[in-house]
Amino acid sequence: MARVSLDTINPKVLKCEYAVRGEIVTLAQAVQEELKSKPGSRPFDEILYCNIGNPQSLGQQPITFFREVLALCDHPSILDKSETRGLFSADAIERARQILDQIPGRATGAYSHSQGIKGLRDAIAAGIEARDGFPADPNDIFLTDGASPAVHMMMQLLIRSEKDGILCPIPQYPLYSASIALHGGTLVPYYLDEATGWGLEVSELKKQWADAKSKGITPRALVVINPGNPTGQVLAENNQKEIVDFCKKEGLVLLADEVYQENVYVPEKKFHSFKKVARSMGYGEKDISVVSFQSVSKGYYGECGKRGGYMEVTGFGPEIREQIYKLASVNLCSNISGQILASLVMSPPKVGDESYESYSAEKDGILSSLKRRAKTLEDAFNKLDGVTCNKAEGAMYLFPCIRLSEKAIKAAEAAKTTPDNFYCRCLLNATGIVFVPGSGFRQVPGTWHFRCTILPQEDKIPAVVSRLTEFHKSFMEEFRE
């Protein structure tokens, strides 16, 4: 008796896809099990996961100061013990005390206000002000279990039916397509221009907006991912201004995915938040709705497992804010460790604090290493026959384009899969390297890509490059026409 079957579940769930943890990853896990049970069965002895922005899973160490504060907040009864001073830095102890003082009853085990603990939101707002040079209101901050639930919340708020459209970059981070599918809306694609380094052209936005309207779709919001995922570009401020003007003119909510704000690797580019850009143009609360998403999972901290993040919600009336609050309250609150961490990443140690030097050294070490790894991989991709790769300006990814022969495309067809998936499968089987096929992010039809993170530790990068280069050569050889 089939009580629940694929025919009787929510078709929106069926429709939703999430490639970052999709087929290739499942296959990789199977190969990993095989390596455990039959060592030596493959020409490699470990899986190199380049599929997901999960730095600590690949050996990146957490920032010591942040972990000290978290540990002390988890077990405050050691704060006054003498041994604690031998184990923790003085400013971590001090910061933990300050944070505990901001929590009603010092109860880190209690549900907080559904937007997050007020004192932590104060710290985050102050951090945003320091970053942007424009005021930020703690009442605009909604702390969430990472950025993903915040994105879902906004999609849930805005999407009424498949007649509501969300403008999304293509390629995009599949959270967006998945979330739009789950909430039953329509993804209105706008294509980033690979030829100009994944440029975001406002003419393309206008074209796709008009095209959607002509099909009876109401565009409600525009998603911009800056720095880009999977594409790694950093938007120029002038470009951001055009985007802001477009959203203002068309009454679109600007959903700004800014989780890679600390990940910029080229001196000629700088991160500017969309709220700052809008404010610098003289646009205030009444002119444009901007939601900025931030996460503790990225940057130099990479604390994915802590599930911390926030959204800064501006330009909505109080009656809409109340509805967002209600959505937040149905899940009660986000986890308090994640809340604390979100406040720490927005207010890290300052010059003069005991931890400042070690904190700075850890931070700079991680960011400069990411920069070197990005460059090495970018160069390696560009050396591969038939592969071109844009500059890694920011974020944690490269999204190279690969031109595949008709023979390879036919082989993929025979294997009942897409050519990019076929390439990634072969790569995994031959080398243990895990990339995500471009189709998971969508791409210009007829073009093929894959996403590779820059996260393997530096001592593994040469192995990635040499295994990949060798595999690629033999793959191209095999499928040469």
Place this chain on the structure above:
Amino acid sequence: MARVSLDTINPKVLKCEYAVRGEIVTLAQAVQEELKSKPGSRPFDEILYCNIGNPQSLGQQPITFFREVLALCDHPSILDKSETRGLFSADAIERARQILDQIPGRATGAYSHSQGIKGLRDAIAAGIEARDGFPADPNDIFLTDGASPAVHMMMQLLIRSEKDGILCPIPQYPLYSASIALHGGTLVPYYLDEATGWGLEVSELKKQWADAKSKGITPRALVVINPGNPTGQVLAENNQKEIVDFCKKEGLVLLADEVYQENVYVPEKKFHSFKKVARSMGYGEKDISVVSFQSVSKGYYGECGKRGGYMEVTGFGPEIREQIYKLASVNLCSNISGQILASLVMSPPKVGDESYESYSAEKDGILSSLKRRAKTLEDAFNKLDGVTCNKAEGAMYLFPCIRLSEKAIKAAEAAKTTPDNFYCRCLLNATGIVFVPGSGFRQVPGTWHFRCTILPQEDKIPAVVSRLTEFHKSFMEEFRE
């Protein structure tokens, strides 16, 4: 320019209500601010929050062993320091090491498997086996940020449209009505019988099931909350068997909210998981779909702020499991501290462990105090004129019935609110005590209730009782006909 207005947001969001953090709580927060800025402005000097099952916000202390392990997992670099042995119990250090060994790369800052870390799921499955005496499979466990997201996930999976019905107890915990509304389904109410101690009659289930069918609604699942929220009853095993048979016969998914499994206060009742009951009847995977929800927020641990929990999903085919996994993977994973804590509550210290005695003393202290508080409040309610209150067998709530005069009902009408809300508002304004009006949980039309948690610390209970008693007397006096 109204870019986003109440007319243009998702009407399902508008429809959703969540009383536990609703009007009365907002009012309470305003009164609290008033007390801060104008001390002495009210006849009381603090707000007594009895609205939400949030033990640590009212002074309950966390279990030391759990917090020790969490702190060590947050900052593993202190594990080998000599000072650590002075600050932490030996078994907490040992447990933290074991847990870290189960985490790939010991990386508590990495995204985990989307169902949660395998080693922690092993511990949870072992805990379920020890509790039930029937096998549990770690692959059936999905770790989540508290029970609420797990409930949403199942609703999202099952509900296709308003033609899909979810059988829910009335009164119910408003997560269910909110979640059904957000996912666009229909709540099919079945009424608990207040006269028999909130009895769950299968005849009532059958009646409501048939009634829904006659209206063109397809019942998909049955929600049972055991021990009951807000009603505090504990189901008898025979009753559970009837419920299981009903679900099996009608092909309903049994959604078993078992988050209060440790909160049973009367010797004549015992918690039995629905999966255990189904297995004890000889029903296996192929016979019935049962989902059991558990949380770190309740029990004697009360770790609401950690957002940990799991669902044990049984009786679905692999193709449906894959869809549930996909839903989990869209949010990547639940927070690792919450995952660790979920494994700890299902595998606490055992006899012989260094922490066992202190752990036991803390646990028993909390549970026996909750039992005393429940009894004191139950007795106090039953002494109030026009109020009757069922026995507090379990969970953390009492849900007394109050008979209000026509005059009070008219006064509520004049104040543009429901009579139960009116009573709770007056109570808050006069005493600072926060109850949730019964309408937030739904109730038999024409009857009025409120929910009161048993969580104020024992030294505050006399104040709750005397303030309430005094208020109630004058309220009934004022509105006597």
